Amino acid sequence: MRRGQRWIVLSALAAWVTWATPAWLHAQDTPTRGGTLVVAISADPGHLNPAITTSGATHTAAELLYNGLLGRDERGDPIPDLAESWTIEQAGAAYRFRLRNDVTWHDGTRFTSADVKFTFEEVLLKFHARTKASMGGALAGIDAPDERTVVFRFKQPYAPLLLQLDATEAPIIAKHVYQGSDPQTNPANAQPIGTGPFKFVSYRKGAEIRLARNPAYFKKGLPYLNELVMRVIPDPGTQVLALENGEVDFLWGVPGPDQNRLKADSRFRMAQTSYHPGGSNCIMTVSFNLERPILKDVRVRRAIAHALDRDAFLRQVLFSEGRVATAPISSELAWAHARGLNMPSFDRAEAERLLDAAGWKKERDTTRVARGVPGVQDGTRLAIDFLHFPAFSKYGELMRQQLGAAGIDVTPRPLEPAVFAPTVFKDRNFDTNVISYCNGPDPEIGVRRMYHSSQIGPAPFTNAAAYRNERVDTLFDLAGLTVERDKRTPIYRQIQEIVVQDLPYYWLVETPTTRAWSAKCGSFKGWTGLFAEAAFCNR
């Protein structure tokens, strides 16, 4: 091989290795024992029982104290955790789990199948909103025939179970601690006893939570850290300053304007993930209120889609932290995500043509007016409102600017989340809005609720568009009953093809978040709530 050819091959090899090595892992990550990791968290969790809430604040702070029956690997596939193996029976209507026999609670009590049965029946299915909403109606019963076996029986085949058993979706809590008490007021919520890699030490409200290494952790040799401190720092800018000042070691997110600065600084490392304890695999999505006459015509919705330059959203709002959405299901759920869909792309001329065809004409004013639009009085201006959380105000500004150029007058209406949800889902007082719809680990959890007609109603973050399509309903029902993933893939593809044609929503950008940490620390598992299970710090 000539020298030039060798250089090309070596360069290609180096590039491939760089690309193929997960950003979370680095060659120099040689774990050492001991040390303290300080993690910045955005909000005081209030309590430390992740089984009674889906609050991101509680899960972020508390998951390292617990385990699920299963974990998830970097690709999102289920792996053993408290359960060492499992089998699927009765075509997916029953799941049998074999539990590890070397697990103890932090107080030394042995972990058994009774803990699992108790956690699901008395806590998760009553108080954990996602587990209750998705699994509650489908489950027929949970059996614990012996100390190391748990069987979940469903009324009919239930597909997503294996992705609903990690510490985020179903943390297992101790029966001997919670039995006979109200799980929401049990004092153990503030002084938790789990099975996780870290044990509770102290909780100073509004300030910090201190955890210590669990020496009896069932994964031998882990964790490496002696101590882990969750420090409450509400302001994202202060979090970055605290990292730069050496006061904290790990951030769950980095504001866009700060990313380049940290990226250029060799003292820090960064990686992206779509996992978040409050909701994973999220897509910023514009909802059209299909009950409004202006938006009933798919040509108007398609025109709005063509008028939006999503690359500009990615650059100007997310500082390129994310991806333009190419399908209704997140690309992180690769097996369900449909590639090559005919998604409307930025084409203002096409938007103008569609609006003209739909009867919205440009006259003297810059805003179009109705001329022969069904259900709309002639002369009505093409004016819509756009509801968003205050944190998403830049989306409102870009919508106003980009749709204004096509003759659509947009009025952004920023509303606090606690106001936004009833306004959109209960009062249905909106034309359009933007929501960070999180797909979750399986489309059954976070996608179905956006499109199925049974999900139109006051419950927040359901079918905001009030979209009804019998075929789509049928396909979702079928996907939920189909356990084999390769058989579910074409079903979800059909669904996505239909909704891209109907456009009850328009999918703007996928929004992974960037984690940042001190280069003195490493081996984080950013894709799971047990993110510091194998982490270390060389301080």
Place this chain on the structure above:
Amino acid sequence: MSGRYLVRRLAQVVPAAAAILITAFVVIHIAPGDPVLALAGQHGDAAYYALIRAKFGLDRPLPEQLLVYAANVARGDLGVSYVHGRPVASVVLERLPATLLLMMTALIASSIVGIALGVGAARRVDRPADLIVRIAALVGYATPSFWLAQIAALTLALGTGWFPVQGITDARQVWTGWRYAADVIHHLALPALVLAINELALTTRLVRTGVLECLATDYIRTARAKGLPERSVVRHAFRNALLPVVTVIGGRIGMLFTGAVLVETVFAWPGLGQLLLSSIQTRDVPILLALFLLVSLAVILTNVVTDLAYVWLDPRIRYE
């Protein structure tokens, strides 16, 4: 001052607090917003949201909720926090010391330094030192505390490494005894400085103006004519100039708390300001009502103390 006057003033606190609480309750509930979302998260179903609503009595008519709440408060029960799941009193009380420490440090420091600068400027009126103090006070008063907080963090913390940018203690070390106190003071320095700047500027301007006005009065002229040393003259003027300053400092307690919300958020100071902000975001109504009550009572009681201070400062004042 008669004891009867004091009793009457304190008795007025009860109806005032009741009126504040009822107004706050109605205003919070009239404002749009649903705490259930913060409690149940994004993926709950309708039944779950209904369960949460029923658990906290949010499904009852508003007048009934108000009556139940008022009866509980009359018994000394401020309710249970939606988010924290614990009695409101304990959630508020465990954050109170941090805010008191921050506010009192800022208030005392700004009062002492502000009075010193104000008197100093008045004694050197229209000279360079007076000009510098006036300009600095104007800039300090006009500077928003959230901006000042960011600049202080960037320069005094990140720039020099002298101060931490967040928290009340060092996360990596758990100190006890005097080292703990030193650690807290080290963390207190920047937030207290930022919170104090605005108050300092206001106090400086007030004292300077008050002392200058007093120095121009007839009794000061008489004192000087009698040959009283200038230092004694200024002391006489200063005591009379303090009356408006005391009024303003007493009335600033509420404003100081507002400033504490911003400063506590920027510096991650675990006090009531942070709690107020997060409770607004999550519509944790019981916490919000308790905080409104606490701040209102603080303002009312400070006014009573201010009235008492008048008597001490000016023996001519009598309350009947």
